[in-house]
Amino acid sequence: MIRPAWLVVAKRELSERLRSKWFIAVTLLGPLFMIGMIVVPAVLAHSSAKVHVAIVDESGIIGPRLETALRAGGWQVDARPSDTSEATLMQGIRDDVIDGFVRVPKDVLDDGTTVYKGDNATSQVVSYTLQAQLTRAVQLARGARFGMDDTQFDAILRSPRFVAEHTTGTEQTINGTAAFALGYAVMFIIYLSILLYGANVLRSVIQEKTSRVAEIMVAAAKPDALLLGKIMGVGGAGLVQMGVWLAIAGLLVANHTTVLGWFGVTASFALPSFGAGDIVVVLAFFLAGFFFYASLFAALGAMVSSEQEAQAAQTPLVMLLIIPVMCVQLIASDPRGTPAAVMTQIPLFSAMLMPMRYLLGGATLGELLLSLAILCVGIAAVAVLAARIYRVGLLAYGTRPSLRELWRWLRKS
Amino acid sequence: MNALVLDHVTKRYGDHVAVDDVSFVVPRGVVFGILGPNGAGKSTAIRMVNDIITPDSGTITLFGDVPPGRHAAPRLGFLPEERGLYPKMRVLDVLVFIGELRGLSGKVAKARAGAWLERLGLGAWQKHKVQDLSKGMQQKVQFAAMLLHEPELVILDEPWSGLDPINAEVLRDVVVELRAAGKTVMLSTHQMEQAEKICDHVCIIARGKVVLDGALADIKRAAANDHRVTIASNTQPWLSISLLDDPAWVVARHEERGELTLELAPTATPDAFLKALVDAGVSLRKFEIVTPSLHQIFVARVGPEAATASRVDPRAGARS
Numbered sequence: 206m207i208r209p210a211w212l213v214v215a216k217r218e219l220s221e222r223l224r225s226k227w228f229i230a231v232t233l234l235g236p237l238f239m240i241g242m243i244v245v246p247a248v249l250a251h252s253s254a255k256v257h258v259a260i261v262d263e264s265g266i267i268g269p270r271l272e273t274a275l276r277a278g279g280w281q282v283d284a285r286p287s288d289t290s291e292a293t294l295m296q297g298i299r300d301d302v303i304d305g306f307v308r309v310p311k312d313v314l315d316d317g318t319t320v321y322k323g324d325n326a327t328s329q330v331v332s333y334t335l336q337a338q339l340t341r342a343v344q345l346a347r348g349a350r351f352g353m354d355d356t357q358f359d360a361i362l363r364s365p366r367f368v369a370e371h372t373t374g375t376e377q378t379i380n381g382t383a384a385f386a387l388g389y390a391v392m393f394i395i396y397l398s399i400l401l402y403g404a405n406v407l408r409s410v411i412q413e414k415t416s417r418v419a420e421i422m423v424a425a426a427k428p429d430a431l432l433l434g435k436i437m438g439v440g441g442a443g444l445v446q447m448g449v450w451l452a453i454a455g456l457l458v459a460n461h462t463t464v465l466g467w468f469g470v471t472a473s474f475a476l477p478s479f480g481a482g483d484i485v486v487v488l489a490f491f492l493a494g495f496f497f498y499a500s501l502f503a504a505l506g507a508m509v510s511s512e513q514e515a516q517a518a519q520t521p522l523v524m525l526l527i528i529p530v531m532c533v534q535l536i537a538s539d540p541r542g543t544p545a546a547v548m549t550q551i552p553l554f555s556a557m558l559m560p561m562r563y564l565l566g567g568a569t570l571g572e573l574l575l576s577l578a579i580l581c582v583g584i585a586a587v588a589v590l591a592a593r594i595y596r597v598g599l600l601a602y603g604t605r606p607s608l609r610e611l612w613r614w615l616r617k618s
Numbered sequence: 619m620n621a622l623v624l625d626h627v628t629k630r631y632g633d634h635v636a637v638d639d640v641s642f643v644v645p646r647g648v649v650f651g652i653l654g655p656n657g658a659g660k661s662t663a664i665r666m667v668n669d670i671i672t673p674d675s676g677t678i679t680l681f682g683d684v685p686p687g688r689h690a691a692p693r694l695g696f697l698p699e700e701r702g703l704y705p706k707m708r709v710l711d712v713l714v715f716i717g718e719l720r721g722l723s724g725k726v727a728k729a730r731a732g733a734w735l736e737r738l739g740l741g742a743w744q745k746h747k748v749q750d751l752s753k754g755m756q757q758k759v760q761f762a763a764m765l766l767h768e769p770e771l772v773i774l775d776e777p778w779s780g781l782d783p784i785n786a787e788v789l790r791d792v793v794v795e796l797r798a799a800g801k802t803v804m805l806s807t808h809q810m811e812q813a814e815k816i817c818d819h820v821c822i823i824a825r826g827k828v829v830l831d832g833a834l835a836d837i838k839r840a841a842a843n844d845h846r847v848t849i850a851s852n853t854q855p856w857l858s859i860s861l862l863d864d865p866a867w868v869v870a871r872h873e874e875r876g877e878l879t880l881e882l883a884p885t886a887t888p889d890a891f892l893k894a895l896v897d898a899g900v901s902l903r904k905f906e907i908v909t910p911s912l913h914q915i916f917v918a919r920v921g922p923e924a925a926t927a928s929r930v931d932p933r934a935g936a937r938s
Contacts, residue, residue, distance in 0.1 A: 206723055206724070207718075207721060207723050208718060208724075210719055213715065213718040213719050214719070217707075217715050221706075221707070416702040416703070416704065417698075417701055417702030418702050418703060418704055420698035420699075420700050420701055420702070421696070421698060421701060421702070421703070421716065421760075421763065422719070423668075423670050424668040424669075424670060424691070424694070424696040424698065425696075425716060426691070426719050427687075427688070600665075600670065
């Protein structure tokens, strides 16, 4: 079968990448990373149950309350006499009898500082739990000063139950934090993939220039076909990788209870749904965004003669890519607002921001399709410019063209 | 039918005219040399034939009626001056890839690539990466890449630059073989000795303009001077040959490495001079009517300063 030139090039680029050890490693490590993201926090929350602390209560009123509360949370607690020396306690930590100790001062009810020293003081869970339970114990003790008994005062202090659910008027409602986390993760994966694969296109163009393969290639096929083939091939590799990731992410989210079960964690938390339709949206915007930026990266590669030069030259492009990352809050805080609506229609940013806004329910299907259509028009415009630069630049060596020269390249080809 | 026709072709880069109203015809089945100093416009002309750049004016026609580009590419082979292969690709794969780019099916490309590698003695290296090969071996792979699709016209841009002597010989054999098979070869070079050995037809370009174009034999015949002869004699010293001082025969003489080059008087002919020498009892070791070398013709035509002119404006492929 005789293939058109762009397809021959795309096939070569794709097979080169699919065979590379790096590609295989990253594709497989991605899901491991995702499993880690789900499992590690759960395991950590779980393992904090095994904390063992000593309480040295100089106040004589906080100790028992704190002890009861921490025990209720599954901690192991030793009450030590108030005259226990620091050295003895430190020895306990060294011998791994205890993880740490809390010293409650005499004036704890009147702004005295309670100190915790331990080998797990870096743990957010440990310090948060200690602070919360200490606060509660101090509040109860202060209540007792005014003659309130602990049960009564506890009833007053109990927090009202509150939950924020994200909805746009449809039947489906999801936990707001979880929805934001999902939208943010999707935005970040698209951003990272476009950046990595875009830079990959840039590097591969430079390699063709420096190894002088370009000379042989341009005689055999039109630069436009070479450019198209290269972007298609690299984009194909990116699509394969992201497809694998998203499919596994979907499976993980759907079966997170089972996955956590493998690690002995029984907790289950509500995760937003992430279905096949969402995967299609994410892949479509990734591909479109990739084509948009890859054309620019390819043109940039044709303009420079070495990787070092490329490092400097690609800064403006990377800056452009960072703008949508900085606009995340703009979308998340008001997915249906005007700023979000405008940002997600601009082709420079829409690839990263629109899937997020869509997942947050901020965009209608119509807005989604309009954004994709505008992005496609943007790709066409960028591709024409990039092809012109590519045509001239591929065989030009030496110093980087000035803006004026670049303008000449654009006009004459 | 002609393999290639350039008709009043011009290419400018800014103020610099790289190729200036160039016309020439490459007949089929010949080895055609484009000769000229660096910066003369040879590579620019070759790039236009390969449709890498387009002329500002004039037309280029291949194989009678095909313009440069998509339809001509499968019938053209090209070895650029600056040439390389994907260093991390396997030798066989890179050949198949370039064959497919030139319009071969994958199957045919693979079969021919294997055959070529065997022929060039690289059969055992098929599965190795290009970067594992020596420079000389890589050059052979480049020859194979150029010929895989069995082109009718093969274009070589400064083919001897960077070639080791063994591969220079391999390349010369390939060119001779191509000619024997009825293919056309067009090569550019500034090495006149190489061109003189192999070309049937030459076209000398300097500063973007054609200064001489024709069959090598015709050019040399035209440049031959009937009044200049080189002699060497066993009779020593030279002065004892009185004929050499006779202005009726010789008007100027120049001695070099034991040989005398003489400018004969307008009334004398080489035949008569030879007879006179023999009659005078001079014992001759050599008597030759001087034919200038291609290099001498070249220098005479373009001038010594143009022959060493450097390239101008390296931007955007305006090189040589």
